[in-house]
Amino acid sequence: MYSYSCLKALFEPESIAVIGANADKLSTGSVITANLLASGYKGKIFPVNGEGEEVHGISALSSVSDLPRSTDMAIVCLPPAEVTNAIEALAEIPVRAAIVTSRGFGEIGREGYMLEQRLARTAKNSDMIILGPNCMGFMNSALSINASLETDFTSCGNIAFFSQSGALCTTALDWANSEGVGFSKFISLGNKAVLGEGTILSYLASDPDTKVIVGYCETLKDGQDFLRTAFDATFKKPLILLRAGETPAGIRAASAHAGALTGATSAYNAAFRQTGVMQAVDIEDMFNLAHAFSCQPLPEGSNVAIVTNSGGPGIIAADMCEKGTLNISRPSSSTLDKMKEFLPAYASLYNPIDMIGDATAETYHRTLRAVAEDDVFHSILVILTPAANILGEVEKVAADIIALGKECSKPIITCFMGDHSVEGARKLLRGAGIPCYDFPEAGVRSLDAMARCARWQKKDWxxxxxxxxxxxxxxxxxxxxxxxxxxxxxxxxxxxxxxxxxxxxPETVLARTSNQAAKAAKRIGYPVVLKVASAQISRKEELGLVITNLNTPQELRRAFLQITTRATRRCKDAYITGCLVQKMGxxxxxxxxxxxxxxxxxxxxxxxxxxxxxxxxxxxxxxxxxxxxxxxxxxxxxxxxxxxxxxxxxxxxxxxxxxxxxxxxxxxxxxxxxxxxxxxxxxxxxxxxxxxxxxxxxxxxx
Amino acid sequence: MYSYSCLKALFEPESIAVIGANADKLSTGSVITANLLASGYKGKIFPVNGEGEEVHGISALSSVSDLPRSTDMAIVCLPPAEVTNAIEALAEIPVRAAIVTSRGFGEIGREGYMLEQRLARTAKNSDMIILGPNCMGFMNSALSINASLETDFTSCGNIAFFSQSGALCTTALDWANSEGVGFSKFISLGNKAVLGEGTILSYLASDPDTKVIVGYCETLKDGQDFLRTAFDATFKKPLILLRAGETPAGIRAASAHAGALTGATSAYNAAFRQTGVMQAVDIEDMFNLAHAFSCQPLPEGSNVAIVTNSGGPGIIAADMCEKGTLNISRPSSSTLDKMKEFLPAYASLYNPIDMIGDATAETYHRTLRAVAEDDVFHSILVILTPAANILGEVEKVAADIIALGKECSKPIITCFMGDHSVEGARKLLRGAGIPCYDFPEAGVRSLDAMARCARWQKKDWxxxxxxxxxxxxxxxxxxxxxxxxxxxxxxxxxxxxxxxxxxxxPETVLARTSNQAAKAAKRIGYPVVLKVASAQISRKEELGLVITNLNTPQELRRAFLQITTRATRRCKDAYITGCLVQKMGxxxxxxxxxxxxxxxxxxxxxxxxxxxxxxxxxxxxxxxxxxxxxxxxxxxxxxxxxxxxxxxxxxxxxxxxxxxxxxxxxxxxxxxxxxxxxxxxxxxxxxxxxxxxxxxxxxxxx
Missing domain, CATH: 3.30.470.20 (ATP-grasp fold, B domain)
Incomplete structure (x- = not known):
């Protein structure tokens, strides 16, 4: 286990060396240096290259040994064969943390795997922490560090994201930037030669900038370590994971991809369940959950109010609730009375609360306040379809929901269906930290995960x-x-x-003869079971070498003969010690x-x-x-x-x-x-x- | 069952009366008249209102009886209480088809239900077809008819859409317009007092403008009728349905919404399965399937090639395939040889074919051609993540896939992950009829449904x-x-x-006495079963009134006594005729x-x-x-x-x-x-x- 100071050196460095950064603007080292500069990194940057070439206007050192002793972290962008030597040289400074972006390790087969093992041993011997190899680096938004190959920097946010797959990193960044969501930490794990999920989780669990942890994995570096750290983490923060490689085909693909041994899917499911991990069902769900957990409070319970201006989507949402763990409770009688005052006679007052197409912004306002004040409900799903009556007021409804969100401690998720007519309202809501989905199913999935997470955190240890x-x-x-x-x-x-x-x-006696068996049975008491006794025979029942429910000495003796004869015939190489006499269940x-x-x-x-x-x-x-x-x-x-x-x-x-x-x-x-x-x-x-x-x-x- | 001419009069009218259209521009009749005009309807429009007020510049008739005999269809926009009289008057012209948009029927409870029943009877007696009530009308894009309350008209397309829920209609229209997809027919069914899914399906199945039929339902108007027409329709065209109201909560909500009796979910599932309906899992899936079926050919089989430039999404896709019915087959050896020529050594040549992040547009081109030519594969899923190497060429890849789509008879679905960097390419692809999703899961779901549909259509009758x-x-x-x-x-x-x-x-004999039982058993042959014989006792086994495996007359007699005694004691009001002697299985x-x-x-x-x-x-x-x-x-x-x-x-x-x-x-x-x-x-x-x-x-x- 790495010390927190080691992890701080990695993710919160005051100075960074970039080994292999040179004048070639397309080289990895140069790109990362440019990204560090562009993100506004406040610490010192030391490019290192053999030639001492200037990099983006920063003069470079010509050797790792020239680095100052106070250097916190190094980013190694060298051909794979040179990486281990560079790590050894860094350890001598001593630099205690490094990122290795280089490809050509475990992911390419046996040769690379040997290199990776050497790298891991070197890191261990010099007590050095390493992110990668074959990774894109990381971002720390609070400290304006873009120590990654991704040119787009993330805005500040409270979601920490880590991923084994580089492609998922890029996708996550794209998603976040287009939704106006920011990451606190954004970490590409790569091959996880040294630093795996367990250590990352222990760091993120105590990271004050992180409210929600989200990750993608195919395998885990160390299952036992994960179990420990995930368990601790989930009592503090929601942990959302998407795992790929569940099915035989997925496992084959994952092995080809990462060259790693995967555990059984049932073991992964047990691990996630026992540690309170929320498993995302697909990529989109992972992002939806990330957003919902990041901006909404957890519900106090599982009762959800569905407020809608049209029946169909309400029914779809109700179906989804039923398939999960949410309850569609009936409003309290005082809420019913309130709603009867202003909802039309044809509205459905029970849950889903269908205000029907007549609903205006005012109807939404009054219904939502009534529901928010009703202790029966722990969370609220608001559905709006662009019916004629509401078309001119969609943004007014959005603004009102935002106002409600500020007063109300219950999570609110919205689903505004339709396209251009509700696009502005959706943007408003999302910008104000109220998730707004296109379809109701995603809203129910988010609220369900939040309710499960709340139950987990309230659970007795x-x-x-x-x-x-x-x-x-x-x-x-x-x-x-x-x-x-x-x-x-x-x-x-x-x-x-x-x-x-x-x-x-059960009481069991070894009998070498049927006489001994009869004596034993008399002592144990009928009915008894008789089984062959032999060190060489394992599946006794399947071979017909177990007879149950023997009630008399006659039956017992007959069974003894039957079992020993069968055993001799069916298991020719086995040494038959006799039979076991056992009390019946x-x-x-x-x-x-x-x-x-x-x-x-x-x-x-x-x-x-x-x-x-x-x-x-x-x-x-x-x-x-x-x-x-x-x-x-x-x-x-x-x-x-x-x-x-x-x-x-x-x-x-x-x-x-x-x-x-x-x-x-x-x-x-x-x-x-x-x-x-x-x-x-x-x-x-x-x-x-x-x-x-x-x-x-x-x-x-x- | 309605004649095709009746349905043609409804959906392809040469003249339309709008009953209740008046000078009030916000009235339903006036809005529909405006929509008809805006869509460029070529036929005649006859607004009808008591005052004979001009509507959008068209002079109106003051009474239904003034309508010409040749009027094909009428749209009735009147208060619910006046609808039935209007329908009767229309039938006298005779107008044979009508839309009733009015609300206030079955959806509001008992009173409305009675009105609706009367409306249905009137329609039946006058052999008139009615869409609605409580519906938004319909659109027919080929004939430029927007006979609906929706102001946005659909562009021409080959997807027919029908829905019980008005909100889903609006959502579908929004989706289609934003994706550049068009509908051939767009039908809001409303309360289905007269016209239900069965009739609609029979019409759409023979509609030359429709390639795919997509629908949303909570209940069905007539299950038996649906079974017949859906079965015929699915052998001609894919039929995609989303059904809500599956779970107890959903059923409660659906009953509140539509006031209808729903059948059991197991019966719905059996019905969909036996008629070859593709069930969508959620709203988004319904739209994705609609699009994929509308623009891509059906695959000849279930073998899919997954071509990707990054491992993670490939694994996710492989997992999804395995959970469904697609096979991730290994490429043929000649394809492997071809790919080895240009793919890097670290690429994974098997399926998913992971060309790794180095892949350029050229790599995509060569790999996709190799895969398209390989008879092993029946469909292709192309995944692209915006890795640095491909960033400048994303649209080139898209154009190349479009070219491939023109030459190749296999369905191609694409997944371009990421946001702004791939947005242009996505638009290109979609515009050219190649579905492009944000995440791989949706792509796999579409290909899976297409493979299932192909199997269904090839199935022996x-x-x-x-x-x-x-x-x-x-x-x-x-x-x-x-x-x-x-x-x-x-x-x-x-x-x-x-x-x-x-x-x-099994041979069975009624025995009134144990003697008779013994005689019967002798004739039947042991072992036998003995059961109580009584018209009043139904759950014999649970009451201990069945004894099996009787091997001897003694056992039989004992059992006879036991059963008759127990029966007398346990079922005091039953008349015990005796026992049945039955041959053992x-x-x-x-x-x-x-x-x-x-x-x-x-x-x-x-x-x-x-x-x-x-x-x-x-x-x-x-x-x-x-x-x-x-x-x-x-x-x-x-x-x-x-x-x-x-x-x-x-x-x-x-x-x-x-x-x-x-x-x-x-x-x-x-x-x-x-x-x-x-x-x-x-x-x-x-x-x-x-x-x-x-x-x-x-x-x-x-």
Whole structure:
């Protein structure tokens, strides 16, 4: 982790060296120097080139070693092969922060990747922070720094934007300049050899000029680091991310683009969800959300008032609300009374409040005040279509909404439909910090994200849970397994490991003969389950080597014979130790699957679902990254669509949810404690009205 | 159904009367007269007002009865209470077509609804076609007719637009005028008292000026009529619909707005799917699709080439393709060879084809030609971001794409990202009939809809299937049930009815005593199922009055006693006839549910799903409207996410799909033949590797 002073040196430098800036006006270094000058940068600029050529009227140094010790930051614009040496020379000054704009690193394949690795090592060894390589640089509007290849500078604003893709940087800048929106910081991350999203987020979270953080990513530099910093950041500021590379085709394209390993989409979704990130659905949505969050307050709740002068768009907005998390509440009776005084009889007073085409600026004024004063509503969506009655007054409505925005602490989003007839009003609204969209759908999406963000920020901090566990016992079981060269724990070992975490496992006895089995069953109590015991056999159930619901010694003996004969026949190379006799799970139960595997980006991803082919086909699985807090476990269980089944839907039994939560938490702890366990599957977990037991489990060790 | 001549009189009139047009320049009649004059209408205009006042320099008639017999169409702009009389007077001339712009009908509640019903009856009795009431009128650009309240006239174009909502009409006109797009016909439907979507579609489908039909609806005037006409229309022309009022909140809002009964959303979706309608996801998407379909050819297949000069947007596009139905195919090897000649080593030659930021207009030219000539690809998405290398050549790229569009029969959609730097190029492209969007997502959505439309139009016409069925037997069973005053068929009757349709029902015998049951079971063959027989008990399974898998006479007798005892205790008012002995379904089977109910808009909606609580929770149900063709039945079965289970996923048994298709088709026929059956549920249908049987069924009669 880099110190804040290091990040300040990078993003708030008092002096900047531009390595490779020369007299060629088209060279990268020269362009950046020109951009720095044009933006009005107040600090010192030191161009450096071998020839000592003057750059845009600034005399240059001929060597990095000539730089003063106080130089804060260097921008390196050199051919890729020369970059690492330059970084080493800079480190000696010492310069502690650099931007590397040069291309020809990881993005071009193996050779470039090796160069990039060397660059990263050099940076690490010299405790130097580096933005890039293969990046466009950054802008800091408050300090008038355009340390980027983009010639257009941003105006001041409270949105911080970062992006892995240079094209998205250009697009964002174009969008902002055309909408009159400004960025506080504007950062092109490039290949992220050193500086990734995590560090950027920690900097932006405490940047006083930034109110909203917006980013585009395909992969993350370091998933674990991201989880930590994003979580801290989102409690302070909204964090909006657009991620590309979700689908197999997108992942292929992203790998070709960035040459990076991507994690699973389910892990990304879990990561964003657990850290309160608002995911944008597309580029336009990302910009819309950025704007709405930057200029409007967060709502206190999810009740939205839709005020419109025409039915169709109101219905479209209502549909969108319903698909998301907003409530279209009924106005309070006093608001209804107020509105009845001036709205025509044909108006629809309930929500959406359709004032119908007769509405004038005065109607908008009175309705909006009534709604703004009504405590039922937490946010307001104003829709205007250019009906004849309102045509001459559209800008008056806009001015009135702006006035309302100043008095009212509720977020207001507007949608003025139509083209030239409302263009002036739209400009007025946007200029005054009231988002105005062309169509109602975007307005609802923004308000929905704002309501979700408000809920997230109000959320109780997660409750961490501690368990008694026998770590050394667990560790030794795993070590022993590795010593024996198996890559999967045998069932009794897995059970012992689970017991070390106080996971509920049914009483189980290894029986080498059917006599032993009968004795064990008598002690355990019928009905019992019989399973093959063999270190070499893993998918017992699929092979027909598990027989459940054995009620008598006769049935048991027959089953013993059946299982051992089948096992010998079906698994010729396996050594059959005997059979396990196990207590049956509770009656009136439902079967659950809990698994984890290690995501390359984020670490252990825990999955929860009910059993059954349907679940597999329909993908009704909830996922969270370890470590789970209590609320994560609670959410996981409630998030699956089949949850009503666990609550006893259709006269079924309601299960002991607490027991399931405990299992999830203990499994999470196990995944964190024992990195040797690559994958684990608890399937089925039999959950009844009082407690749950893990009837079967598999753990692979690596 | 109206004759084409009637529709021609309405939309292509040679003379128009404007009833209620007077000297007041702000009156509706006067505005419409002015719009007719301004649009350059060539036919005769007859303003009519009681005073005979001159209107915009045209002398007026003082009574409808003064109109010449040859008058084609009348626009009625009178207070609602006077409209019906005017229509009657018009019918006497006879004028055969009218627009009623007046408000104050169904949209204002009960009183207006009565007026509207009267208006509809009058129209019907006099065989007169009416657009509206509560509508803005229409435009016909080819004949320079602006018979609407909209002052802006549309330019000529090949898109026909109709809308239930006046606000959406205004929005569409604004959009079209700002994008330089024109409408062939532009129709505000209003309350649809007489003229609904079905009639409009039949007219537009044969309108030579119209290439694409686009519409907005909340409800449909007549679902059955829509099904017929939409199906015919979509084989000739793309039909794009945006429907609002899908969700409960949207439905509430739509009912408040239009006062109409809406059908179920699942029925609407089935209707759109079965008739080849392209559903727009939002207003913007509706306009984007309208434009793309209007100016680009349909693709021959689903393989898209994505050509980009930057990675991020390419990945975003690839993600979108994957979420839809487009394939991102690999270029042919000869194309790869061609591209290798001029693309830099770091470019990504596979698809998306990322030419990287170095790309110039020349690179675009060569890559696009290579891709256009490659038979692998059926459509092309060109992405351009304003990288430094291309900045001076953006319009050159646009001109080159326009040239390519003229030579190439594949659809080309472009996405030029950024603002002022690409604005000129965007205008060029759009003006030349190449859609150019701001962001890649919209481009992918358009190409995807075009590929789906092409598949639909190439589709084989549905195969209607005829069955042997004993209609008179079926009818008499239903009639008898109604005579006895029951609203549900008793099980044996339901079975007989099913047999009349040759539906596979298991052999079933009514046994009044356990002795009779044992005899029956012996004859049928064990294992058997035993169920209570009672006209008063409907949900037998939930009440524990069905016992399956009885293997011996002892078990059977015990079960008989259990069921009859339980039934007496649990259903005190029921008369217990005895028990039904039924053959068990096949081994290795899966359980299916097939149901239908009558949708108020569209008639019988048939549903197909696997059984299980999960399915209910997750909504994995496919639905189609009756009558089903063979391909509908096939699609229904394959469309459920759990379909792999029926194919024998995970070592399960594969079922006889043909048997399930037959059941669906026969159930569809039954639903069409017997309108008395309100709802039917075949649950479970037990499907095995060879055949399927309906183990249980319920039918309500009304």
């Amino acid at each position: 997660p409750i961490d849970v501690c368990f008694r566990r026998d770590y050394s016992k667990a560790k030794s079981i795993v070590e022993n397994c590795k010593l024996t060269g198996l890559n999967e724990l045998v069932e009794l070992d897995a059970q012992n490991l689970a017991s070390a975490y106080e996971l509920p496992v 509770p009656e009136n139960s439902h079967e659950i699957v809990i698994t984890f595997r290690r995501d390359p980006q984020f670490g252990p991803l825990i999955n929860f679902s009910l059993t059954g082919l349907h679940v597999d086909m329909l993908g009704d699985v909830s996922s969270r990254l370890a470590p789970l807090a209590l609320n994560d476990a609670q959410e996981m269980i409630r998030e699956v669509k089949a949850y009503p089944i666990l609550r006893g839907a259709r006269a079924g039994a309601a299960v002991d949810l607490g027991a399931l939560e405990d299992i999830l938490l203990m499994v999470s702890q196990m995944a964190i404690d024992l990195p040797e366990i690559q994958e684990a599957e608890f399937n089925p977990v039999i959950a009844g009205p009082e407690g749950a037991v893990i009837a079967n489990m598999r753990m692979t060790v690596g | 549905p195969i209607d299937v005829c069955f042997r069925r004993d209609y008179s037997k079926a009818k008499s069973i239903v009639e008898n049930c109604k005579l006895t005053g029951l609203n549900e068929l008793v099980e044996l009757d339901a079975q007989n009815l099913a047999s009349a349709y040759e539906l596979p029902v 096949p081994e290795n089977s899966h359980e299916i549910v097939i149901t239908f109910r009558r949708d108020p808009q569209f008639g019988p909606l048939i549903n197909f799903s696997l059984t299980g609580l999960h399915v209910d929770m997750l909504g994995d149900v496919s639905s189609r409207l009756a009558p089903l063709a063979l391909n509908d039945a096939q699609e229904m079965i394959r469309e459920v996410k759990a379909y792999p289970i029926l194919r024998g996923a995970r070592a399960g048994a594969a079922v006889d799909l043909g048997a399930l298709e037959d059941i669906l088709l026969m159930v569809s026929q039954m639903a069409i033949d017997l309108p008395e059956i309100q709802e039917a549920e075949f649950n479970p249908v037990i499907a095995g590797p060879e055949g399927a049987v309906i183990a249980n069924m319920r039918m309500t009669v009304g």
